[in-house]
Amino acid sequence: MALLGCGVVGSAVARLLTEQADDFEARIGAPVELVGIAVRRLGRDRSAAGVDPELFTTDAEELVTRADVVVEVIGGIEPARSLILRAFEHGAGVVTANKALLAESGPELYAAAEAVGVDLYYEASVAGAIPLLRPLRESLAGDDVRKVLGIVNGTTNYVLDKMHTTGAGFGEAVEQAQALGYAEADPTADVEGFDAAAKAAILASLAFHSRVSGNDVYREGITEVTAADVQAAEAMGCVVKLLAICERVEATPERPSGISVRVHPAMIPTSHPLAGVREAFNAVFVEARSAGELMFYGRGAGGDPTASAVLGDVVAVARHRVLGGRGPGESAYADLPTLDMGDARTRYFISLDVADEPGVLAAVATEFARHQVSIETVRQQQLADEDHDVEERAELVIVTHAAPDAALGATVEALAALPQVREVSSVMRVEGE
Amino acid sequence: MALLGCGVVGSAVARLLTEQADDFEARIGAPVELVGIAVRRLGRDRSAAGVDPELFTTDAEELVTRADVVVEVIGGIEPARSLILRAFEHGAGVVTANKALLAESGPELYAAAEAVGVDLYYEASVAGAIPLLRPLRESLAGDDVRKVLGIVNGTTNYVLDKMHTTGAGFGEAVEQAQALGYAEADPTADVEGFDAAAKAAILASLAFHSRVSGNDVYREGITEVTAADVQAAEAMGCVVKLLAICERVEATPERPSGISVRVHPAMIPTSHPLAGVREAFNAVFVEARSAGELMFYGRGAGGDPTASAVLGDVVAVARHRVLGGRGPGESAYADLPTLDMGDARTRYFISLDVADEPGVLAAVATEFARHQVSIETVRQQQLADEDHDVEERAELVIVTHAAPDAALGATVEALAALPQVREVSSVMRVEGE
Structure with missing residues (x-):
C-alpha cells in the first residue's frame, strides 16, 4: 500500500495501520505492507505516525507505480487527480477521501478504474467516519431513494449551533469556531457552502444513479444568516441548519422529472431528527421508497474518524486483491437531469x-x-x-x-x-x- | 432467483422485484428472473404480490436447486436451515432475513457457503431497513469496535414508549401495541427479549470478529418493568429502553478479556441519542476506537422496509454472479470469549x-x-x-x-x-x- 499525503488524516492512517497490523492481516487474509508515503517536503518531524522514516518520499509519481493499493489523502484537484489516474494505469486500486476531486472528476476516475478493472472507494469523502456511501451504493441498491437531507459540514453546524445556544451573530460564532479549531483561518470553503456542495454532488450521484458535479449544485452559504433569523427560527419551534439536499422531483407539464441538488440554510422543526445534531457532528437523513426514513449520525471530520473510513475502504480493496472480485463501479444509468434551483x-x-x-x-x-x-x-x-x-x-x-x-x-x-x-x-x- | 416464503416480507420482495425490474437490471447488469416462490399451501389469494400464479410451488426442496440466488424469508430454524444448506450445495448464493437461524447456526451456514464459494447475506435479520450489518462488516472493517448499544426490537420500544407517554402499566401498553399490530397475539419472543437476543448475537459476532450464539446472550425482557420504574426513570432525567448491548471488556486479574453480550431494560439519559427513538423505530449506537460514536436509525420491521434490506443484498449477490467476486465471509479470528453476565x-x-x-x-x-x-x-x-x-x-x-x-x-x-x-x-x- 502507498499513502499519498501525511497530514492529519494521512498520519492517522499510517499510525493505525501499524497499531492494528494483526487485525488488518486477519481481516484481509494477508498483511498490509506500507511501501511508501508521499509528502511535499522531507525533513519534518513525522514521528507521530510511528512509521519508518525511510518510507517518506517526495516522488509520488514513482510511488504509485509500486503499490497495489493507493490511498490518496492530499486533497485538492492536482496533483491528486493525475496521481490517481497514474495509479489506475499501473493496476492499483484507489481509496480517496477527496470530495472536491470526486465532485469534479468522478466520471473520469470511474472510467479509468473501469478500464483496468480496479476499485475506486471514497467513503471518507462525505461525512467522515459515518458509513454512508457504502449504504447508499450497496445497502439501498434494491430500493428507490427519494430524498437525502444532510448536515455534512461540521464547521457550519458548529457555527449555527453556537448562534442558537449563545445568541451570537455570525461573525462572532465563526471567531469562536476558529479559536477552537473547528474553522480554518480562511473559512470560505465551509461557510460559503463549497465543501457541502461537493458532498451533495457525490451523494446525489450515488442516490440517483446519475452524474452530478459540484457545479450542478445550487449553493448558498451561511454568511447571510443573522441572529434575527436564528431567533425567528426559534420562535417557530425550528433550528437553522446548513443542509445538503438531494431530491427526486416529479415531472410537470413544463419540464421533465429530474433531481434537485442544493445546499442552503434552512429552518427545520426541533422535532426533526436532524435538529438535535449539535456542535461539529454530521448526520444524514435518507428517505427511500421501501425503507422509509433512515438516519446516519457521527463525526464528520478529524484525523482518526476520517482514517476509520479510509481504512474500511482499504480492507475492501485489499480483500479484492487477495480474494478476487471488485466493488461496485459507477452507476449512472438513470441519467436524471439536475434541475434549476427555480424548479x-x-x-x-x-x-x-x-x-x-x-x-x-x-x-x-x-x-x-x-x-x-x-x-x-x-x-x-x-x-x-x-x-x-x-x-x-x-x-x-x-x-x-x-x-x-x-x-x-x-x-x-x-x-x-x-x-x-x-x-x-x-x-x-x-x-x- | 427463488423466493422461499411469501408472507408480509416475501410478498413485498416479489412485488418490488417486479415493479422495479428495470432498475434491478441496470444495477446488476442482468435482469433478475424470479423462477419460483415456495409456499406452504397453494390456493391462497396472493395477487397483492403481483406475480404469475404459476410461480408458486410447495416443493421448496426442488425450487432451491434451480436458482442461482435464493431468498429465504420463511423464518424459524427448520425447514429454513436445511433449504439454505441445500441451496449452497447447488451453488446458489443466499439472502436471508432469519435472525433466529443466524444466531443459532451462523457458523455452520458460513462454513457451508465457504465450501462452495458462494455468498451469504443477511442485512434484514437485524434492524430491518437500517443498513447496519454491511457498515459493521465492511465500513468499520478498518476500525476497532468497542461497543454496540441498540434498540433492535420495535415491539418493546413501542410498549416502553407508551408506558412513558401515557403512564400505562406493562399489561395495558402491550394490549395497545397488540390492537395496533405492533405486538403479536403471543408477544413472548419480543417482550421476553428472545428476538433482541438473537440480534445481539449477530451484532456481537460481526463487531468483534468472534462467534456468539443466541444462547451466549444474557437476556432479561421487559415484563417486570413497572409504571413505577418508568416514573423513577423520568425523575432521574432518563427513559427506559430495552437494549441489546455488545461490549469489549478488558482483562482483570481474575479473568481474561472478552465480550459482554446482553439484552435487558436499562435507563438511559434523555440526552442520549437513543433516548429520542420513539414508537416502533429501531436505532443502533456504535462506538469505535477511531470513528468515535456513530448512530444508525430507521424502521426495524414491516414488509417494505425489510424487503428493502433483502433486495439490497439480492443486488450484491446477483452482481457477484454476473461480475465475479464474493462478499465477506465469516470473520471469527479474534475468537473472544463471551463473559458471564456477572463479569x-x-x-x-x-x-x-x-x-x-x-x-x-x-x-x-x-x-x-x-x-x-x-x-x-x-x-x-x-x-x-x-x-x-x-x-x-x-x-x-x-x-x-x-x-x-x-x-x-x-x-x-x-x-x-x-x-x-x-x-x-x-x-x-x-x-x-
Whole structure:
C-alpha cells in the first residue's frame, strides 16, 4: 500500500495501520505492507505516525507505480487527480477521501478504474467516519431513494449551533469556531457552502444513479444568516441548519422529472431528527421508497474518524486483491437531469415588517396568489414602536406550502416592493415535515 | 432467483422485484428472473404480490436447486436451515432475513457457503431497513469496535414508549401495541427479549470478529418493568429502553478479556441519542476506537422496509454472479470469549423504601462498600406516609458507578435483607454516559 499525503488524516492512517497490523492481516487474509508515503517536503518531524522514516518520499509519481493499493489523502484537484489516474494505469486500486476531486472528476476516475478493472472507494469523502456511501451504493441498491437531507459540514453546524445556544451573530460564532479549531483561518470553503456542495454532488450521484458535479449544485452559504433569523427560527419551534439536499422531483407539464441538488440554510422543526445534531457532528437523513426514513449520525471530520473510513475502504480493496472480485463501479444509468434551483419545490418562511393598517394582509395575500404560492400559516402581531415613529407597525410571519423556488423568490421580491411593506426582515427556506 | 416464503416480507420482495425490474437490471447488469416462490399451501389469494400464479410451488426442496440466488424469508430454524444448506450445495448464493437461524447456526451456514464459494447475506435479520450489518462488516472493517448499544426490537420500544407517554402499566401498553399490530397475539419472543437476543448475537459476532450464539446472550425482557420504574426513570432525567448491548471488556486479574453480550431494560439519559427513538423505530449506537460514536436509525420491521434490506443484498449477490467476486465471509479470528453476565461492568439505579431514622444511610453505604461497589449519587427524601403507619419512611435513590454485575446483584440482595430497608422498590441498570 502507498499513502499519498501525511497530514492529519494521512498520519492517522499510517499510525493505525501499524497499531492494528494483526487485525488488518486477519481481516484481509494477508498483511498490509506500507511501501511508501508521499509528502511535499522531507525533513519534518513525522514521528507521530510511528512509521519508518525511510518510507517518506517526495516522488509520488514513482510511488504509485509500486503499490497495489493507493490511498490518496492530499486533497485538492492536482496533483491528486493525475496521481490517481497514474495509479489506475499501473493496476492499483484507489481509496480517496477527496470530495472536491470526486465532485469534479468522478466520471473520469470511474472510467479509468473501469478500464483496468480496479476499485475506486471514497467513503471518507462525505461525512467522515459515518458509513454512508457504502449504504447508499450497496445497502439501498434494491430500493428507490427519494430524498437525502444532510448536515455534512461540521464547521457550519458548529457555527449555527453556537448562534442558537449563545445568541451570537455570525461573525462572532465563526471567531469562536476558529479559536477552537473547528474553522480554518480562511473559512470560505465551509461557510460559503463549497465543501457541502461537493458532498451533495457525490451523494446525489450515488442516490440517483446519475452524474452530478459540484457545479450542478445550487449553493448558498451561511454568511447571510443573522441572529434575527436564528431567533425567528426559534420562535417557530425550528433550528437553522446548513443542509445538503438531494431530491427526486416529479415531472410537470413544463419540464421533465429530474433531481434537485442544493445546499442552503434552512429552518427545520426541533422535532426533526436532524435538529438535535449539535456542535461539529454530521448526520444524514435518507428517505427511500421501501425503507422509509433512515438516519446516519457521527463525526464528520478529524484525523482518526476520517482514517476509520479510509481504512474500511482499504480492507475492501485489499480483500479484492487477495480474494478476487471488485466493488461496485459507477452507476449512472438513470441519467436524471439536475434541475434549476427555480424548479426545486421548497417552502419559505417570510417575516415582514408592515404598516399596521387595514388591507395589509389582503395586499400581501394577493401577491402570494398572483405567484400561485399557497400560504400554510400566517401570524400577525403588533410591534413595539421602538423608533417612536408616528406610524403603527406590525409583523407578518408567513410560512408557505411547497412551491417552485422561482415562484417563491419572485413573491418575496414583489412583497418587498409593496408600499405597505417596510422591510422583509427575514426569509429562509423550511425543510422537514 | 427463488423466493422461499411469501408472507408480509416475501410478498413485498416479489412485488418490488417486479415493479422495479428495470432498475434491478441496470444495477446488476442482468435482469433478475424470479423462477419460483415456495409456499406452504397453494390456493391462497396472493395477487397483492403481483406475480404469475404459476410461480408458486410447495416443493421448496426442488425450487432451491434451480436458482442461482435464493431468498429465504420463511423464518424459524427448520425447514429454513436445511433449504439454505441445500441451496449452497447447488451453488446458489443466499439472502436471508432469519435472525433466529443466524444466531443459532451462523457458523455452520458460513462454513457451508465457504465450501462452495458462494455468498451469504443477511442485512434484514437485524434492524430491518437500517443498513447496519454491511457498515459493521465492511465500513468499520478498518476500525476497532468497542461497543454496540441498540434498540433492535420495535415491539418493546413501542410498549416502553407508551408506558412513558401515557403512564400505562406493562399489561395495558402491550394490549395497545397488540390492537395496533405492533405486538403479536403471543408477544413472548419480543417482550421476553428472545428476538433482541438473537440480534445481539449477530451484532456481537460481526463487531468483534468472534462467534456468539443466541444462547451466549444474557437476556432479561421487559415484563417486570413497572409504571413505577418508568416514573423513577423520568425523575432521574432518563427513559427506559430495552437494549441489546455488545461490549469489549478488558482483562482483570481474575479473568481474561472478552465480550459482554446482553439484552435487558436499562435507563438511559434523555440526552442520549437513543433516548429520542420513539414508537416502533429501531436505532443502533456504535462506538469505535477511531470513528468515535456513530448512530444508525430507521424502521426495524414491516414488509417494505425489510424487503428493502433483502433486495439490497439480492443486488450484491446477483452482481457477484454476473461480475465475479464474493462478499465477506465469516470473520471469527479474534475468537473472544463471551463473559458471564456477572463479569459485565454495569451501573445500577436502586430505589429503596427505608425507615427514616439515623444510621440508615450508613448501613446502606456499608453494604455497598462490602461488595466493593462505588456510589455515584445518592438522594434521600421523606415519603408521605400514605398507609398511616406509625413508622416514619424515607426513599433512598442510589446510582452506582460501573462495577461487576455480580457485585451489584449481590449488593441488592444484601440491601433487601437489611432491617432498615422495608422494600427495594426499583432496580434497573443504567446505560449511556
